[in-house]
């Protein structure tokens with residue numbers, strides 16, 4: 001009885017302790033996990049090239065507070081990027097759309113309402129395209145689904161509509177707001193020639209992205225990288241492997 005009593009008491013102490021240790025290890029692993037390249041056939045998420053080129057993309061804008069700050073940095077650094085705008089936000093900010101195009105960037109289509117289920121996909125794409133065209137006389141050519149969610153039927157609808165279904169190869173995870181240093185580290189540690197980098201200029205507070213952006217540009221340049229818009233990047237694929245997204 002005495003032995004059983006002691007082992008039960010020890011178990012009562014040891015078992016929760018083991019669970020706590022396992023919990024801490026799992027938490028640390030999840031914190032350290034870096035984005036990995038998700039290959040998604042039929043979508044544009046990278047190009048095959050040995051040239052050190054990358055494309056910066058900004059989602060969920062335009063935002064009257066944050067998008068102009070992003071544009072200021074890009075102008076200062078002479079970097080061309082792509083902005084995946086939400087139609088509803090675009091409608092409220094036509095002057096920002098005009099500035100994006102006027103400064104040599106590309107506008108992509110990120111649906112009208114940012115509905116993850118994309119229930120009225122074709123309508124939303126068309127509506128956003130109309131908003132962008134009304135403000136800039138430029139049509140959208142690239143479509144990025146809200147949340148990067150890909151379903152085969154939607155892929156077909158997007159292609160039939162003449163848009164390029166565009167994802168990314170490097171998620172900066174700026175949407176977690178992990179601090180500018182971590183955003184920079186994620187980009188620098190995972191960049192490769194031909195990568196499409198996901199950042200955000202709207203949808204939430206984007207101060208950390210803005211704080212990280214000048215250093216991201218400087219560091220990547222010091223690593224030999226140059227920046228191109230998605231329109232330029234898609235013509236830089238020098239692989240004989242069919243890309244599948246044309």
Ligand SMILES: [Zn+2]
Pocket residue numbers: 059060110114145146147
């Ligand atoms: Zn989004």
